[in-house]
Amino acid sequence: MSGQHSEDTPTHNPRPRGRPRTVIDLDAVADAVAELVIDGGENAISIVGAAERLDISRATLYRLVPTKEDLVGIMFERATRQQTEVLSEVVESGIPVRDRLIRLIRMQVETAIRLRGYMPIFFGSDGLPADVFQRWHAWSREFEATWHDCVEDAMAEGVLEQADVGTTTRLVLGMCLWVSRWYRAEDGIGTEHIARVALSLILPEGS
């Protein structure tokens, strides 16, 4: 979906300066905002900054995205849509619960890394406009419910030790989401490696 910015290198913009873009896709906008947050924190979010990253004129971006709140809304839409797509696909795939769990953990680690610029916004104390926050909250609940079902099935089939399903779900999610806090591309430790270590930690016999 993302044109200029590949999924794996969200912090680089390979476009040479001075060649204005005429078509903008919203994923590229979302990536640009995430880059601003990675580099400068939440306060660095601005239409001007995003326009510079995208190498387009401010006027062009203002036509598409009139306010900073709209920028955050675009990030939200992207962050949730991609996860929902993977989640639905995994749930509907009919694969054994152990493989389902493995795919969810991989997806979650991958998302935590790719969207790490979004995390301070979505988990910060006051980064979100009220309507985006409410959509995020509703989405999170549904998202967690899908995870919950998978953990419940995993316990029923002995893949995970029997325990409180809700707490287990949140602990596993937390393990994955916290990766967004410590991941550094320059460490050379990739998504696949982290996901494998996470799996060996909670599903030892399968590593």
Next chain:
Amino acid sequence: MSGQHSEDTPTHNPRPRGRPRTVIDLDAVADAVAELVIDGGENAISIVGAAERLDISRATLYRLVPTKEDLVGIMFERATRQQTEVLSEVVESGIPVRDRLIRLIRMQVETAIRLRGYMPIFFGSDGLPADVFQRWHAWSREFEATWHDCVEDAMAEGVLEQADVGTTTRLVLGMCLWVSRWYRAEDGIGTEHIARVALSLILPEGS
């Protein structure tokens, strides 16, 4: 250490209004700041707000804590000191590595819950004054190294599955620290329960 604020109920101040306090301990100040953050986010931190929570005059608090940065510094000192104390005690106890790991996880979950008001500050993008941030960073590194040693020993003795020690350490820490994001006292799920579920997740045979 904390006089007015007990460890288990950091969000309640049982002192009746109208009876000014004459002696203030720094732990009570740290708790008051944490309460401000829990209730109103980082931007709610202020000397005035803390003085109200502590039921002391602003002038009295200003004498002890001249700036907002000093308030955050006091939180930092408290957040790190208590964890360092537990960590040193566990490391020096000479107990088997499995029990050491269990105690570290309990401590970490307990800390994540008790200090959840501090988390947005210490893990936020721009909440900390520069000198406090540097002390926090140095402290975190040392703290993580102690965890790292315990995880390494646990793998050497077969308590944990063999895997990359650094990544495993951060995943376990993340699982515990993320509790600060979802814990709600009103859910009725306590520290001990959460710690037990965490242990059953990564040390299944001991649950």
